Amino acid sequence: MSALSAPLGAFLFESLHILGGMGILSGRILKDLFLGRFYLRLVVEQVYIIGMKSLPLILITATSIGMVMSLQFGLGLEKFGGKMYVPKLVTATILREMGPVFTSLMLAARVGAGIASEIGSMVVTQQIDAIRALGTSPIKKIVIPRVLACLITLPLLVGITNFVATLGGLVIGTTELNLDANFYYLKVLSTAGISDYVSGIGKSLFFALFISIPACYYGLNVKNGTKEVGSATTKAVVVASILILVGDFFLSKLFWVVERWV
Amino acid sequence: MIEVSDFKKSFGSKQVHKGVSFYVKTGECLGLIGGSGAGKSVILRSLIGLERPDSGKIVIDGTEVTALKERDLVEIRKKVAYVFQGGALFDSMTVFENLAYPLREHTKLSESEIRRKILHQLEEFGLGGNENLLPASLSGGMQKRVGLARAMMMSPEVVLYDEPTAGLDPYNTKKIQEHILDLKRRGVTSILVTHDMPTAFAVCDKLAILLNGRIEAQGTMEQLEKDSKGLIAKFINGEAA
Numbered sequence: 001m002s003a004l005s006a007p008l009g010a011f012l013f014e015s016l017h018i019l020g021g022m023g024i025l026s027g028r029i030l031k032d033l034f035l036g037r038f039y040l041r042l043v044v045e046q047v048y049i050i051g052m053k054s055l056p057l058i059l060i061t062a063t064s065i066g067m068v069m070s071l072q073f074g075l076g077l078e079k080f081g082g083k084m085y086v087p088k089l090v091t092a093t094i095l096r097e098m099g100p101v102f103t104s105l106m107l108a109a110r111v112g113a114g115i116a117s118e119i120g121s122m123v124v125t126q127q128i129d130a131i132r133a134l135g136t137s138p139i140k141k142i143v144i145p146r147v148l149a150c151l152i153t154l155p156l157l158v159g160i161t162n163f164v165a166t167l168g169g170l171v172i173g174t175t176e177l178n179l180d181a182n183f184y185y186l187k188v189l190s191t192a193g194i195s196d197y198v199s200g201i202g203k204s205l206f207f208a209l210f211i212s213i214p215a216c217y218y219g220l221n222v223k224n225g226t227k228e229v230g231s232a233t234t235k236a237v238v239v240a241s242i243l244i245l246v247g248d249f250f251l252s253k254l255f256w257v258v259e260r261w262v
Numbered sequence: 263m264i265e266v267s268d269f270k271k272s273f274g275s276k277q278v279h280k281g282v283s284f285y286v287k288t289g290e291c292l293g294l295i296g297g298s299g300a301g302k303s304v305i306l307r308s309l310i311g312l313e314r315p316d317s318g319k320i321v322i323d324g325t326e327v328t329a330l331k332e333r334d335l336v337e338i339r340k341k342v343a344y345v346f347q348g349g350a351l352f353d354s355m356t357v358f359e360n361l362a363y364p365l366r367e368h369t370k371l372s373e374s375e376i377r378r379k380i381l382h383q384l385e386e387f388g389l390g391g392n393e394n395l396l397p398a399s400l401s402g403g404m405q406k407r408v409g410l411a412r413a414m415m416m417s418p419e420v421v422l423y424d425e426p427t428a429g430l431d432p433y434n435t436k437k438i439q440e441h442i443l444d445l446k447r448r449g450v451t452s453i454l455v456t457h458d459m460p461t462a463f464a465v466c467d468k469l470a471i472l473l474n475g476r477i478e479a480q481g482t483m484e485q486l487e488k489d490s491k492g493l494i495a496k497f498i499n500g501e502a503a
Binding site for chain 1: 339
């Protein structure tokens with residue numbers, strides 16, 4: 001029993017330590033966001049790096065999701081004569097789940113890793129210390145622009161994923177499942193409600209925080225030289241992915257409750 | 263001008279500083295020497311609040327640095343410059359942008375004035391024509407000189423040097439020494455952490471040795487020259503660490 005409880009205790013302690021650290025960082029971000037100078041140029045620069053440079057990856061992922069889902073739903077439902085439900089199912093799943101989740105996971109891998117390793121390297125080479133020594137704040141200069149850029153770009157990227165994935169589904173629906181393109185298009189329009197968009201885009205705002213805050217936290221907490229930059233990067237991606245996947249359930253539930261209430 | 267009293271700091275269970283006390287008068291240059299891992303850089307970093315002591319007091323120009331919050335340290339950091347061992351240049355910025363950084367942050371100078379100041383500073387440090395290069399394109403010596411030039415952009419009253427000549431060739435070492443001496447002539451107060459004894463003797467007014475977590479000995483350069491059997495003399499001769 002004690003052989004099991006020791007690692008479990010260490011795991012719980014470590015988890016609380018990380019959550020506490022991220023909580024403190026979030027508090028400092030909120031505080032610094034409204035105090036003193038705001039670096040708009042740095043935010044715009046990060047929007048370009050995070051958003052524009054992620055676009056090819058997002059387009060490939062989105063096309064693939066839409067096509068695979070359309071094909072799989074089509075093959076499965078064909079046996080029961082339910083092929084005409086493919087557009088409805090694909091659209092609802094993409095807008096509510098696959099769009100935000102896959103886009104966020106892709107961004108966690110590309111951007112989360114990039115942020116953690118960049119900040120970690122800046123810590124190792126004393127650039128973060130230099131920012132402080134020159135009378136400026138790493139939270140304002142480094143962290144806030146990246147967090148805001150994620151908050152701005154992720155919903156936009158999710159929107160692009162939704163569109164491209166739906167288009168991918170339509171292509172497979174018409175070419176492989178022999179559905180009429182007009183029928184598919186009309187079904188997409190009649191299925192997609194405002195609540196689907198709100199749920200998907202709303203989730204992506206939370207996912208943006210799940211990606212950027214752990215990445216900044218692990219980057220800033222690199223302590224033992226370049227060796228730790230790699231492990232900080234890995235941890236940032238793992239934690240972001242877990243938060244996205246676990247958070248997705250609770251956020252789906254939350255939006256579902258809100259929808260029923262509204 | 264700078265007063266450190268009863269500075270204590272531990273890392274994990276290891277107490278590195280057991281009550282360090284010293285002072286530096288205005289315009290003076292103190293050389294802080296001691297073995298590797300003695301905690302010299304930690305003291306230097308604590309002087310501008312990059313580290314926090316467990317206990318003790320640091321006072322610069324009448325302001326208790328140890329009592330200030332991160333946000334309130336900005337004013338101290340404007341007048342106390344820190345020269346990092348490796349330069350700590352922002353590697354995504356050119357030499358020009360590195361030097362412009364403190365000016366853009368803390369002054370209302372126009373871009374043309376900033377440009378004029380930087381080009382003049384680069385000439386002064388023998389770095390003219392390198393303003394558009396990225397730090398990765400510079401040699402180690404040049405990076406250190408750019409780091410020094412950046413630290414000087416706000417015309418600080420105090421400069422803290424963390425091993426500014428470590429790993430440099432004699433030419434670059436001499437250049438750095440000349441810059442430190444030039445700043446001294448202008449009345450800048452400084453603390454030099456170094457293992458480079460010729461540089462310490464060339465630029466410092468007094469030396470203090472950090473040993474076993476305390477300042478075990480200190481004295482002016484004249485006193486040290488006379489006291490050939492003292493602790494600092496032994497350290498310099500490699501008889502104490």
